[in-house]
Amino acid sequence: xxxxxxxxxxxxxxxxxxxxxxxxxxxxxxxxxxxxxxxxxxxxxxxxxxxxxxxxxxxxxxxxxxxxxxxxxxxxxxxxxxxxxxxxxxxxxxxx
Amino acid sequence: xxxxxxxxxxxxxxxxxxxxxxxxxxxxxxxxxxxxxxxxxxxxxxxxxxxxxxxxxxxxxxxxxxxxxxxxxxxxxxxxxxxxxxxxxxxxxxxxxxxxxxxxxxxxxxxxxxxxxxxxxxxxxxxxxxxxxxxxxxxxxxxxxxxxxxxxxxxxxxxxxxxxxxxxxxxxxxxxxxxxxxxxxxxxxxxxxxxxxxxxxxxxxxxxxxxxxxxxxxxxxxxxxxxxxxxxxxxxxxxxxxxxxxxxxxxxxxxxxxxxxxxxxxxxxxxxxxxxxxxxxxxxxxxxxxxxxxxxxxxxxxxxxxxxxxxxxxxxxxxxxxxxxxxxxxxxxxxxxxxxxxxxxxxxxxxxxxxxxxxxxxxxxxxxxxxxxxxxxxxxxxxxxxxxxxxxxxxxxxxxxxxxxxxxxxxxxxxxxxxxxxxxxxxxxxxxxxxxxxxxxxxxxxxxxxxxxxxxxxxxxxxxxxxxxxxxxxxxxxxxxxxxxxxxxxxxxxxxxx
Numbered sequence: 062x063x064x065x066x067x068x069x070x071x072x073x074x075x076x077x078x079x080x081x082x083x084x085x086x087x088x089x090x091x092x093x094x095x096x097x098x099x100x101x102x103x104x105x106x107x108x109x110x111x112x113x114x115x116x117x118x119x120x121x122x123x124x125x126x127x128x129x130x131x132x133x134x135x136x137x138x139x140x141x142x143x144x145x146x147x148x149x150x151x152x153x154x155x156x157x
Numbered sequence: 158x159x160x161x162x163x164x165x166x167x168x169x170x171x172x173x174x175x176x177x178x179x180x181x182x183x184x185x186x187x188x189x190x191x192x193x194x195x196x197x198x199x200x201x202x203x204x205x206x207x208x209x210x211x212x213x214x215x216x217x218x219x220x221x222x223x224x225x226x227x228x229x230x231x232x233x234x235x236x237x238x239x240x241x242x243x244x245x246x247x248x249x250x251x252x253x254x255x256x257x258x259x260x261x262x263x264x265x266x267x268x269x270x271x272x273x274x275x276x277x278x279x280x281x282x283x284x285x286x287x288x289x290x291x292x293x294x295x296x297x298x299x300x301x302x303x304x305x306x307x308x309x310x311x312x313x314x315x316x317x318x319x320x321x322x323x324x325x326x327x328x329x330x331x332x333x334x335x336x337x338x339x340x341x342x343x344x345x346x347x348x349x350x351x352x353x354x355x356x357x358x359x360x361x362x363x364x365x366x367x368x369x370x371x372x373x374x375x376x377x378x379x380x381x382x383x384x385x386x387x388x389x390x391x392x393x394x395x396x397x398x399x400x401x402x403x404x405x406x407x408x409x410x411x412x413x414x415x416x417x418x419x420x421x422x423x424x425x426x427x428x429x430x431x432x433x434x435x436x437x438x439x440x441x442x443x444x445x446x447x448x449x450x451x452x453x454x455x456x457x458x459x460x461x462x463x464x465x466x467x468x469x470x471x472x473x474x475x476x477x478x479x480x481x482x483x484x485x486x487x488x489x490x491x492x493x494x495x496x497x498x499x500x501x502x503x504x505x506x507x508x509x510x511x512x513x514x515x516x517x518x519x520x521x522x523x524x525x526x527x528x529x530x531x532x533x534x535x536x537x538x539x540x541x542x543x544x545x546x547x548x549x550x551x552x553x554x555x556x557x558x559x560x561x562x563x564x565x566x567x568x569x570x571x572x573x574x575x576x577x578x579x580x581x582x583x584x585x586x587x588x589x590x591x592x593x594x595x596x597x598x599x600x601x602x603x604x605x606x607x608x609x610x611x612x613x614x615x616x617x618x619x620x621x622x623x624x625x626x627x628x629x630x631x632x633x634x635x636x637x638x639x640x641x642x643x644x645x646x647x648x649x650x651x652x653x654x655x
Binding site: 064065078080115116117118129131132149150151152153154 | 158162165166169170298299300330331332333334335336337361364419421443445447456459461462487488489
């Protein structure tokens with residue numbers, strides 16, 4: 062796994078780009094994510110079914126992981142069973 | 158990660174939304190992505206090492222930027238205002254390139270350099286004719302260089318500043334919320350395509366899903382009409398443009414500007430009286446002063462709308478003074494002021510502005526200017542006040558910035574010294590309401606000669622350089638101030654001229 066990898070959920074439509082990562086397992090809907098979608102969909106775990114939002118960045122508390130959602134889905138993201146939280150951009154008052 | 162992702166996401170989320178309006182033609186995000194993928198085909202076939210743009214802003218700038226990114230080839234927009242010899246030298250540094258724009262000129266000045274050249278019209282047509290299947294294509298992963306911009310080369314030959322995909326994405330992801338714009342929102346883009354602000358404006362607007370309204374070359378009446386007809390909500394101008402817009406409005410041009418709610422400015426020093434007038438003429442618009450450099454992927458500090466109004470309304474001289482500041486550093490970057498030995502200075506003391514952050518490239522093709530800890534020396538001089546507001550006191554190397562155009566005092570002095578009656582000369586910036594800064598010169602007359610007339614000196618510079626170099630102010634002095642090392646004290650001359 063390295064930054065720039067595109068990961069797909071085994072349990073829903075979610076796709077993310079990896080911005081930062083470490084050695085843990087990145088999951089969506091409770092199932093490990095991979096570069097290819099498995100032939101058989103994994104079940105969506107109830108604890109990880111809050112959904113992902115397009116364009117949101119998801120991070121862990123220690124700052125080791127950062128994922129950018131590029132396709133939304135019903136599952137929610139976690140690393141080794143610990144849920145990730147959204148990180149907001151600090152929007153400029155349209156300076157560009 | 159590749160900056161093309163920004164366009165792919167916009168096309169995924171809002172394929173049918175209009176992303177760009179230029180010369181009356183409207184492009185949806187799906188259209189733009191298809192065209193960028195078509196451009197990939199052309200670029201891939203040409204086996205070029207760069208994609209260059211030699212043209213005013215148009216849809217071709219967007220298509221070439223993202224097409225080059227998909228192909229993993231640096232996009233290098235060139236300054237079409239440069240004289241032939243300078244432009245030919247830059248083209249030579251990026252050969253072989255796929256060049257979009259002024260076919261005739263490339264053929265004439267760089268016909269033997271091996272470039273593949275398309276006119277804007279042909280390029281736009283060809284990229285729409287290509288029907289690539291995205292699944293079959295190996296697009297670049299975006300680990301390298303996205304954009305290369307030549308600096309204006311005021312002190313030496315232009316440097317090739319490099320912006321990696323990671324720098325630009327760091328800036329956009331950190332400062333723009335995806336799809337945050339309303340469908341009615343529109344940003345008027347009038348900065349030239351070879352300016353960093355012209356590139357960041359495209360990336361920001363596309364990621365926010367804000368419609369880009371392009372004005373290929375600035376003219377105040379056209380600008381005001383576009384705000385009216387396209388119901389523009391956001392705009393970025395350089396100070397000189399603001400002066401000319403205000404002038405037009407004061408002369409009685411009547412347009413509906415009620416949709417305009419955010420006006421950002423940067424690229425040079427905004428005269429205080431101009432921003433005060435602008436605040437009065439656009440009472441409902443939020444003004445933002447954005448400070449940034451090519452090497453920092455655009456904005457690193459800004460003074461926001463509330464701070465503008467607060468400064469204008471305040472009785473406190475410290476708060477009033479903020480109107481002339483660059484505002485505060487973005488939360489995503491760090492800024493320090495250091496002295497000549499690299500020591501970090503406390504609040505209130507002037508030194509060189511240093512910056513660090515993901516968006517800061519600080520890298521040239523020749524070498525990186527970053528220090529071991531990742532700090533970039535901007536060569537801008539300034540200080541930070543007790544409340545964290547950044548003030549610019551000038552360029553560390555005395556460059557004159559006239560209406561956003563950087564010019565070196567040296568080239569003006571060199572021309573003056575060719576006059577038989579001129580023994581010594583110094584050019585320095587003088588304050589100008591219209592241009593922010595203009596050229597002032599101090600001249601020492603050679604013994605035994607009569608002083609040349611002001612018109613004669615102006616004509617000499619006009620003939621040898623460009624009209625923007627012609628001095629607004631000319632003074633004849635007995636001698637110029639030098640230090641004990643024989644170094645001309647430009648700051649002293651500046652004081653005499655001001």
